[in-house]
Amino acid sequence: MANPVDSEVSRRGVLVGGTATAMIGILPSGQVQAQSARSDAARQDFGVSFEVNGKPYSLQLDTRTTLLDALREHIHLTGSKKGCDHGQCGACTVIINGVRINSCLTLAVMHQDDRITTIEGLGTPEQLHPMQAAFVKHDGYQCGYCTPGQICSAVAVLDEIKAGIPSHVSADLTSPPALTNIEMRERMSGNICRCGAYSNIAEAIAEAAGSKT
Amino acid sequence: MKFDTPATPNPIDRLRVVGKPHDRVEGRLKTTGAATYAYEHHSVPSDPAYGYVVGAAIPKGRIKSIDIARAKAAQGVIAVISHENAGPLAKGEFYTQRFLAGPEVDHYHQVAALVVAETFEQARSAASLVRIDYLKSDGSFDLEAQKRTAPVAKQGPYGGPTETAVGDFAGAFAASAVKLDETYTTPDQAHAMMEPHATMAIWEGDKLTCWTSIQQMNWGTRDLAKTLGIPKENVRLISPYIGGGFGGKGTAQSDLVMAALGARAARRPVKLALQRPLMFNNLIHRPATIQRIQIGANLDGKIIAIGHESLSGNLRGGRTEPTTLSTRALYAGANRMTRVRLAVLDLAEGNAMRAPGEAPGMMALEIAMDEMAEKLEMDPVRLRILNDTQVDPEKPERPFSSRRFVECLETGAGQFGWSNRNATPGKVRDGRWFVGMGMAAAIRGAPISKSGARVRLDSGGVVTVETDMTDIGTGSYTIVAQTAAEMMGVSIDKVVAKLGDSTxxxxxxxxxxxxxxSVTAGVYAACAKLREAVAQKLGFNSVDLVFADGEVRSGNRAVPLGAAAQSGDIIVEDFMEYGDLAKRFAQQTFGAHFAEVAVDSFTGEIRVRRMLAVCAAGRILNPKTARSQVIGGMTMGIGAALMEEMVVDTRFGFFVNHDLAGYEVPVHADVPHLDVIFIDELDPTMSPLQAKGLGELGLTGVAAAVANAIYNATGVRVREYPVTLDKFLAALPDVT
Incomplete structure (x- = not known):
């Protein structure tokens, strides 16, 4: 039996949200239907200046551009990867003013005067950062797509531990966290590696951190 | 070159480069962000437009009307493609899915429209302005509902026969002293590779070039050409780096087809990456299964009857999940039966995911063996050893080419400290934790296929290898380079491996x-031909030639290899093809997995404490990348055991948890240090390299080993994957 979907969808909308505009909310994410009265958003450009890997950039960007897309599509630094565009996988991790961030979850225009470090800023194929060298040595990657994010995260994690920032698994919130295997694994858990290189990544980070665990 | 008799001594046996744990040759590029994936080739096509996909919002029915006017008028929009203007589209040969909905919708999130605009932001915004009215029709989404009605599947080109019978299964099972008859379920699983399916397409006249992310270039060109109705010769695919696949990027899917259509309509290069939340319902996945296993044994543990029936679902015309493959080959037993049935479901297509058939099949079979061991009051390792067979159990006249399964089991048991396991479940405590050990067998077929390569020698002694092989994280670049280096007697840094180009x-x-x-055998053949060409060029008698240390030597004469190319590069091409060795011998890879878990006695939280895999897979070409393949499989197996499940909403007909937040895969915190041991083995029936693949072996059995460990820890048997705490928490012993 065929029935028009609109009545079906409306019923669901009412059930879930109680209003007609709940439509957007109840459709699975990433699939936006235009049933609601949504205006045609026109592009608005905005100027932003920031530093990437020590180099100044001044860009005129659509305000909707994420930092990740600014890096990849405008500056052509494609080392930062887009795995999900929703802050769920960590492949886009970059370091801003010393702190790691999912660059897909932040708009580029929010970063006026920020100092951004991407994987390209840590080292080059000819001159690897110690963390990059450790990943190569311990085979802490396979397909390579999550790798820049893993490495940026790992570099920032060591700084977080050094700064005394506790994590979910820190036994004591007041004394400095230790460079243990479980401490690093907990802190790295926002970076998914579907190839399953975790065991090797843990060893790479441990070596770069100069710890034995 | 044809390989039709078992391998004899050859230059690979020197093992100066092959068999060594070389770092990946592309490692420096991947770790610095310099490796370019499909969406990232900024230097090649200038000024690409951006595509953004609109997925169908119903699982089954028709597109009644599609209004693209507002989207078309939106700022920056160049083209909007739907079934109304896409032109006729066929299907590929391997997947049964149609890549564009309309007017019929076959599954949720099937592509309904593609918006192409100047920028990504504009395309995304305009996609929200495409108005589609659907006429929904009833569909089938519930596998369980077809448990009794689904027919036995027709045999397809892959997966083997859907019904097998040896001896008198029913009679022998009925007469068995000890019997097991249980049903196990495995859920729909997603590949969830990190790089979304992405393509950048360019038309030059009627020639189409696509930078894409695909595992099999030859299938991709075939299927894309067939879908678009153009000659295969007009399609070129380029995939130098692929951000994971696991079977999910086997051949052409919607990103490739839609990018090609978009670029044709826009008359300029178009790139698109499928949005992550679309991928789970748009693309292929590993289908759910319901499996019944029956095992009958004598009191001494000898299996006399083994039966495996399995049901999975798919779109009409889709393939089965051939879960019975392993059961047909793994254990002895004179009376055997397997049967695979197939239901029609209107969900996204079920198709190959890492170890298709074997992975979910072993999830069931290897819990069943654990249960059988308990019934027999026999150690699970001992039960498996007792039922080993050195011949194909269905055809006793056909031996295994190599089968060091028992050594895998014994080595693993010894290394893991299996003898410390308490066979009575629920008895080992570590504070608030129940602790348990489990194990399972691993088995996966060892196919090999015709494979070609082109090799070029220049005057500097550099050997360049070109094949359309891909490296999806598996280490192909490195083993190709190692093979060529060994054959030509040069160091690995004198080899350039070029992969992933359909030309x-x-x-x-x-x-x-x-x-x-396959690929290393093809490189072997091409290098053998290059050696002959070099010998001829240098005027050597090729019989007693030695290629070593960058030189070609014969008797007292030694010439630098590059000298042969002094007057111009030498380029040769060859392929390796095969005789009937695969028919005469059962070629499989084997292994054993061991796991120790802890289960929180209060909350039911499961922690994997340690794991070991022991694998026998012929010559290990590179122990470093091979080990990574195996730990990758073990990690995916932890996911299969504990968390991975695409949940079907049977009312609305789609996978609910369709992103990387909802579809949980293992993260760092879930995975401890993983150990891998390779059993020293050569399989001369495979190729001159005597190697087999192992990327899928490492996954088979893992989930069962973890599930068995949870049982050993808690005493609660869960037969429905994933083993989540809701399925056993209530049955845990009272907290004391």
């Missing part, structure tokens, strides 16, 4: 764990 000689690509043995 290069054809290989079977990455799939079915046949990539490594």
């Amino acid at each position: 290069f000689p054809e290989t079977p690509g990455s799939g079915g764990q046949q990539g490594a043995p």
